[in-house]
Amino acid sequence: MHTHDSNAAPLPDRLNEDWRFGRPHVHARELAEALEHAQAAELRGIDLPSAAQLTPCAAEPLPTIGSEALMQRVLAGVQFGHCLRVADGLQRREAITLHSEVHGVQVQQLRVIVGAGARLHLIEEHEYGEESTLVCLRRYELMPGATLRLEQREIGSGNARAFCISSCICTENARFCSLSTHQDLAWARHECTLELTAPGAEALLLSANRLRSEQCLDMRNRQLHSSPGCKSRLLCKNTLTDRATAIFGGNIRVQPHAHDTDAYLSNLNLQLSPHATVHSLPMLEILADRVRCSHGSATAPVDAEQLFYLQSRGIPLAEARRALEEAFLADVRLRFEQF
């Protein structure tokens, strides 16, 4: 039971650094209003083995990236969620799928605990009806030596909207790889906080998104290195046509004493329309010595030299352009497969 006053904290606006760009004052207010009528979303497990059980569990707050007020409103409305607990040592080659169909305004809370030494490929799929909104809180905990390969597929339609807050904690020698894709959502905001808490933990955060018409995707990420000897990588790629907007905020924070950190983040955007907009804010906060950290961001149209190279082999211009657009995002999928 949450006793705090969920309406006390002010909603995010442009003055909130983590909500700059796009139309935060509109989206945050609409989201808060929608939450007053939200229902809990159903979650269906497909091909769950006996060693991975889906059970009800109490909702808990997650670290946000500028959305504390919205988090409070979510927790005030829906207090129970689902927990997928994977037994220690489970070695599962086939993917487990958690599927949801979203109608109206719905809230979903999911906690995934991957036991020590277990290995799992998890697919989370949200299929949105037109005009639907999903608010999703997700927490992943990887016990020592666990490996989780996670696909988060947001499959939208019409004016569907998504607001997701994810938190992942990797303990000693745990390995985490996520691939998020957003498709046909009018507006989506995804906050992801990754924390590496013990030596040997490693994470690869991937995202590949095709944005078109007036769609807006707002991705906020934090790679928190709180232990020495951990490695994290982030690659977020977007293709933008028409009047689409991509917003990216990425922050690698290396805590004091987290020496021998190896971290990188990259945001790459293929701008296929002069009317598309990209805001990219990669950042580093390094409070330890002896670390290797860097970031990169690039936004550009299709590379003219690559285009010419394909044409020089006889591939027609339109086909070459299409192949390069697809290759831009396919590269992300390839990295996920190779993890």
Add this chain to the structure above:
Amino acid sequence: MSLVIKNLHACIKGGQEILCGVDLDVPTGEVHAIMGPNGSGKSTLSKVLCGHPDYEVTAGAVELNGQDLLAMSPDARSRAGLFLAFQYPVEVPGVSNANFLRAALKARLPEGEELDAVAYYKRLRKVMNELGMDPKFSSRAVNEGFSGGEKKRNEVLQMLMLEPLCAILDETDSGLDVDALRIVSQGVNAMRSSFRSFLVITHYKRLLDYIVPDVVHVFHQGRIERTGGRDLVDYIEEHGFDFLKKEDA
């Protein structure tokens, strides 16, 4: 039937003229070598012939087997039979070598006709084997993470698969070790035929020891300054390009 270049002038778009009246005739069945000092315009010639968008042709004409090459788009030039093995091949992340070559071959088929996938992969493996390439390279992204030599070998793989009527090799020997040079040259020599021509751009005699040219041209200040036989290569090897400066003086 041949590659015929007449009084070709070209510049970087909005910039200075680089090709200043090139005249060249490469009949089918012949291998012509182009040598010349750095910055003389050799690579520009190869890019202009293939229709690189950075360059603008300001005068002249180019025909490939009677067709007006300059009127064609870069992809149409390729399908008409022209091939350029790039000096610096481009990396294309996300596109596998096999898919890239399949798309290039498919573009040559009449509309609606499909490529025989089984026959294609069988041939690809055979050619890769002949070039001493690891079959794994077929599933790797085009040139991504390849060494300089691997990129050049990949260019020759593409040439062998696409079977052009006229192939331009732009410093294909740079970055190749002796063994790779021999293997790549064998691949080129195997393609020599009465219906195909080659334009080999190089700085070094060693490539021309393997791919023996019929005619040698010396490029200087954007045009062909001298034409001769095999003995011209030996002369350049011994004396360098100083004779061009003396002629300028």
